[in-house]
Amino acid sequence: MKSAQFLVELGRNSYPVQVGRGLLEDIGESARDAGLSAGRCAVITDANVGRLYATPVLKNLQDHGFRPQLVEIAPGEVSKSLATLDWVYHRLADTELDRDSAIFALGGGVVGDLAGFAAATYLRGLPLVQMPTSMVAQVDSALGGKTAVNLDRAKNLIGAFYQPRLVLVDVVMLASLPEREFREGLAEVIKYGAIMDAPLIEWLEEQMPAILARDLDPLSELVERSLRHKAVVVSRDEREGGLRKILNFGHTLGHALEASTSFGNYLHGEAVAIGMSAAARLSTRHCGLRLEDAERLRRLLTAAGLGTELPKGWLSGEFISALRLDKKRQGDSLEFVLLDRLGHALTRKLSFDQIIEVT
Secondary structure, three states: OOOEEEEEOOHHHOEEEEEEOOHHHHHHHHHHHOOOOOOEEEEEEEHHHHHHHHHHHHHHHHHOOOEEEEEEEOOOHHHOOHHHHHHHHHHHHHHOOOOOOEEEEEEOHHHHHHHHHHHHHHHHOOOEEEEEOOHHHHHHHOOOOEEEEOOOOOOOOEEEEOOOOEEEEEHHHHHHOOHHHHHHHHHHHHHHHHHHOHHHHHHHHHHHHHHHOOOHHHHHHHHHHHHHHHHHHHHHOOOOOOHHHHHHOOHHHHHHHHHHOOOOOOOHHHHHHHHHHHHHHHHHHHOOOOHHHHHHHHHHHHHOOOOOOOOOOOOOHHHHHHHHOOOOEEOOEEEEEEEEEOOEEEEEEEEHHHHHHHO
């Protein structure tokens, strides 16, 4: 597959997305083509990703006139915190960045969210390049401008909408992912089929063996297809005033599950998969989704190697507290994303009692 490029259409904030193989080798040229100024910059990554990719990225940037400083954080959701953000701010100050200096986010969703929020706030905003390395980040979180850090009680409570200047997606990097991290990202791909692309469900059912074998042809297609869907949604609703809310399918319960287990038991996609299965059950009760379609969605998640059942003891005080801190709360109810059919999502207000009936 040749590389593909398309624009996220946001007026003055529009930016290109590149998807292909070997793109990381030309990050310096791509950054210059996107209008970024050479000179001091920061590459924020985590220790795992940095060990694999930091050296070639730094060298290529240097070859194109940039003077990059590596800022390396600990891997995992625990780093998406105010404490880590404070540490990153101090490293950026040590680097003596100015307002033309770019921040390059090299990593998965945690790095992308943390580096994005740092870029949004340091010196009141620096140019940002997203270079996602995980499946979750490549098919979803790197595009759209949502940046955030967590509080210990709930996910993504502190954040900002801040669009990057460039999203560069090198699908070759998916080959280096551990199996668990690879499979969790498939939850976000399945989400796009559930909410807006029913034919994608059938395609995933057919292609899942090749996808799990990491065949680059279907991987390239699913990454590009997912990002094009998100680009359409974001272009129509940048700040989640309406349509963009459907991207939260499975995330309300998923985020509460992550938070109630101290962000330690579940990877993001694993929690979202459980949340989507529960949301599908709620959809049969409240939105007319056919039982056979809810079961079909569950089977696809299972085929991707993802769990679909809420764990024993899930209905804890911590879970309820996290649910009540959800950003979509409206009084004693939540604006919840449901399906009336595969490929079509909508929102409904559900009470907390209705939501916890999913068992």
